[in-house]
Amino acid sequence: MKWSMLLIFTALAQCHNIKREAPSCPGLCSCSFSPPGAEVECSQGFLRDFSVVGFPSNTTRLSIQSTNLSRITAHHLSTVPLLKSLQLYHTNLTGLPADLLKDIPHLNSLDLTGNQLVHLPPNVFSCYSLQSLVLKNNLIEEANAEWFSDNSNITWLDLSGNLLTGVSASLFHKMPNLENLDLSYNKLQDLPPNALTNLHQLESLNLAGNKLVSLKPTTFTHNLKLSQLFLQENQLQVLPTNLLKGLQHLELLMLNQNQLQNLPRGLLDEKKSSFRVVLAGNPWVCDDKMDYLWKWLTAHAENVFFLEEVTCEGSGVLKQQIVSLSGTELGLNNA
Structure with missing residues (x-):
């Protein structure tokens, strides 16, 4: 009987300690x-x-x-x-x-x-x-470099959905380790030529939903690890021929919902087999300047998401899938 009472008191004491020490x-x-x-x-x-x-x-x-x-x-x-x-x-x-x-x-x-x-x-x-x-x-209307210390260890920076009209090169010069940068859905109208030069580790860049009209040929020259580039829902009218030069790791390019009428010769050349692009929602003009894009689409249909939505706009052929056209319809000689 004494032993049983002792066990009961011991158990009660343990329960009390557990309760007392509960987080x-x-x-x-x-x-x-x-x-x-x-x-x-x-x-x-x-x-x-x-x-x-x-x-x-x-x-x-x-x-x-x-x-x-x-x-x-x-x-x-x-x-x-x-x-x-x-x-x-x-x-x-x-x-x-x-x-x-x-x-x-x-x-x-x-x-x-x-x-x-x-x-x-x-x-x-x-x-x-x-x-x-x-x-x-x-x-946020301005992203200030003074927020950060030199050689910041930040690898992921998301400034999307703010009121930025521009970004300074000094901001990203403090972030040599940055891998993911999201500037989407701001009010960016331009990128300084050297804005991204220090981002050698950058793998994903989102510039969607801004007001970009053009990009400099050297915009991504120093971002050779880029694998995802989001440029959709801007006002891009013309792209430089060398814009994607050296981006051997690029796997996804979003160009939909811009104002592109054609692509410069060579823009999408030398991309890996896993490369994918979205081109829908642009006012493509199906004339002899469509030569490069038409041939590229025909040879790389499997690399294009929503291929059926890449259609002609303007006079002549309307709302017809570009890959369904013949060279003659595009006014191409020897096609």
């Missing part, structure tokens, strides 16, 4: 726990203030989304010093303090999608460990 979780948030570290998600719409109480000391991922949080400081984040991933989606943030990341030295991913950010202070993203930065769908 904490801040109010209005949910937490999950695993050996690598805790993950905390806060998505209550009426969350207005960042609580510095209740966060697990080993929090490595924090996601605050669709809330009315309008301010966050370095003091707030000092409660989660092991943080590696921080997501602040649609939280009504209008600004960030310059020292925001000073107490989270292990942070490698920061996502600020869907806020009201316009102007940001110098060095705000100078955290040495930061590799992925998403500033999508804010109100």
Whole structure:
């Protein structure tokens, strides 16, 4: 009997210790726990203030989304010093303090999608460990090189859905390791000739949904690792013959929904067999200047997505698939 009572008291004591040592979780948030570290998600719409109480000391991922949080400081984040991933989606943030990341030295991913950010202070993203930065769908009019330290370790930068009218070469000169750059759906009208010269590791570049009318022949000369290039939904009228020269790794080229009437001879030559292109939605003029594109489409039909939508516009032949035409119909001699 004594032994049974002792076992009962021991079990009760153990339960008490387990309860006492149970991990904490801040109010209005949910937490999950695993050996690598805790993950905390806060998505209550009426969350207005960042609580510095209740966060697990080993929090490595924090996601605050669709809330009315309008301010966050370095003091707030000092409660989660092991943080590696921080997501602040649609939280009504209008600004960030310059020292925001000073107490989270292990942070490698920061996502600020869907806020009201316009102007940001110098060095705000100078955290040495930061590799992925998403500033999508804010109100940023100018991306400032002063936000970053020299030789930044960022490999992924997303500035899509902002109000950028241009980008400076000095911005990307600080990012020699950049692999993915998204500038889509801004108001870019031009790219400086040397804007991308320091991006030797760049693999994916998204310039879709801007107001680009033309590109310099040397725009991508230094981006020899490019495998994905998104140029759709711009106002491109003419492309330089050497625009894609040297891009031996290019696998996807999006040119749809522009104002192209023909392509210069040689533009798509020497591409690998896995190369794919989208050309639909352009006002292609089917005359003798269509010689190069017509022959290329005929020989590489399998490399073209939505081939049936690559059609003629203008006088003469209307809305007819280019590959279905004969050389005679295009006015080509000896075709």
